[in-house]
Amino acid sequence: MGNVDYKELKKGGFMRQIQKGYFSMRLKSVGGHLTAQQLKTIQEVAEKYGHGYIHLTSRQGVEIPFINIDNVDQVKQELAQGGVQVGVCGPRVRTITACQGNKICPSGLIDTVDVAAQLEKRYGGRELPHKFKFGVTGCCNNCLKAEENDLGIKGGVRPAWNDKVCTFCGLCQIICPGKAIEVNKKDKNLTFDMEKCIYCGKCLKVCPTSAWSGDPGFIVSFGGLYGNRITVGKRLLPLIFSTDILYKIIDATLTFFEENARKGERFANTLDRVGWHLLEKELKEVL
Amino acid sequence: MSIKADDFVDITDVVCPVTFVKAKMSIEDLEDGQILGIKMNEGEPILNVPRSFKDEGHKVIEVNDNEDGTFTIFVEKGGL
Numbered sequence: 001m002g003n004v005d006y007k008e009l010k011k012g013g014f015m016r017q018i019q020k021g022y023f024s025m026r027l028k029s030v031g032g033h034l035t036a037q038q039l040k041t042i043q044e045v046a047e048k049y050g051h052g053y054i055h056l057t058s059r060q061g062v063e064i065p066f067i068n069i070d071n072v073d074q075v076k077q078e079l080a081q082g083g084v085q086v087g088v089c090g091p092r093v094r095t096i097t098a099c100q101g102n103k104i105c106p107s108g109l110i111d112t113v114d115v116a117a118q119l120e121k122r123y124g125g126r127e128l129p130h131k132f133k134f135g136v137t138g139c140c141n142n143c144l145k146a147e148e149n150d151l152g153i154k155g156g157v158r159p160a161w162n163d164k165v166c167t168f169c170g171l172c173q174i175i176c177p178g179k180a181i182e183v184n185k186k187d188k189n190l191t192f193d194m195e196k197c198i199y200c201g202k203c204l205k206v207c208p209t210s211a212w213s214g215d216p217g218f219i220v221s222f223g224g225l226y227g228n229r230i231t232v233g234k235r236l237l238p239l240i241f242s243t244d245i246l247y248k249i250i251d252a253t254l255t256f257f258e259e260n261a262r263k264g265e266r267f268a269n270t271l272d273r274v275g276w277h278l279l280e281k282e283l284k285e286v287l
Numbered sequence: 288m289s290i291k292a293d294d295f296v297d298i299t300d301v302v303c304p305v306t307f308v309k310a311k312m313s314i315e316d317l318e319d320g321q322i323l324g325i326k327m328n329e330g331e332p333i334l335n336v337p338r339s340f341k342d343e344g345h346k347v348i349e350v351n352d353n354e355d356g357t358f359t360i361f362v363e364k365g366g367l
Binding site: 175 | 329333334337338340341342346347348349350352358360367
């Protein structure tokens with residue numbers, strides 16, 4: 001092969017190895033899901049063109065190391081026939097990660113798989129000033145580490161209490177991580193401090209009489225980084241209850257990043273430089 | 288407390304997920320409407336065991352803080 005366009009290769013998920021002429025080939029996954037058919041295809045390609053193994057990435061992806069530059073087109077073709085697409089690298093929206101969410105996990109409050117699929121459909125691979133990572137986690141147990149991402153989405157719930165059915169057993173007070181609930185068993189009284197509530201929904205899940213109820217929503221965090229610099233994504237907005245608003249918020253966020261970031265600047269660094277309040281102001285206009 | 292349990296199980300000697308397995312085995316020996324008392328540790332067990340009972344249709348009717356890092360809960364079989 002003559003002139004190699006490394007930038008183009010990287011865009012298509014080819015990570016240059018230290019071994020000359022070899023690439024670790026990143027495959028596309030959304031929310032960490034791969035079908036059995038895709039796995040079969042990946043196995044065949046890894047055996048035929050790689051070294052018979054795959055690497056699981058830190059972002060729920062699969063890479064096939066030791067793909068020779070001369071086989072790139074053929075490998076892509078064989079993968080495509082088996083329903084496997086190559087992933088993305090470089091300055092764009094990266095692999096969308098997600099936990100299994102409320103369709104599988106008893107703790108889940110939101111359908112993370114659906115949100116991840118929507119994110120991929122709307123923003124997957126979009127070119128930006130630097131890499132941009134999304135992560136979606138179903139509840140405040142935060143298995144997917146939402147705040148590590150440039151934009152993190154976490155399931156939450158705003159609880160409301162119904163005194164008519166409460167038996168004042170005190171379970172909610174015991175399990176509340178924010179210490180927002182106080183139950184007085186003797187006087188049959190309960191106080192709830194919304195300011196301390198972290199929207200985890202544990203009170204709803206544990207309550208024996210369903211005295212706690214509430215609609216699930218999205219807790220969104222901005223500007224997380226977990227590379228050379230480490231920052232925890234910040235929450236700038238109240239709980240968001242509609243997917244329409246959620247995607248409008250994300251549209252506005254990506255536009256803000258495009259308009260304000262220097263080339264090669266991660267989102268958190270842009271926000272630190274230009275001021276977080278500017279993003280906050282724009283997002284509040286969307287609400 | 289005034290509640291009289293039909294059976295009692297101490298699950299402070301096991302950790303999740305065995306906590307619920309042990310508690311579940313005990314409640315299976317009871318008839319609907321009978322009450323099981325369960326002593327468990329704070330933290331993971333008090334967060335998960337009552338919730339699992341709820342998911343299986345049993346009703347937590349009383350929770351007592353023993354103030355030594357353990358709780359005793361009373362569950363009515365099939366009470367939900």
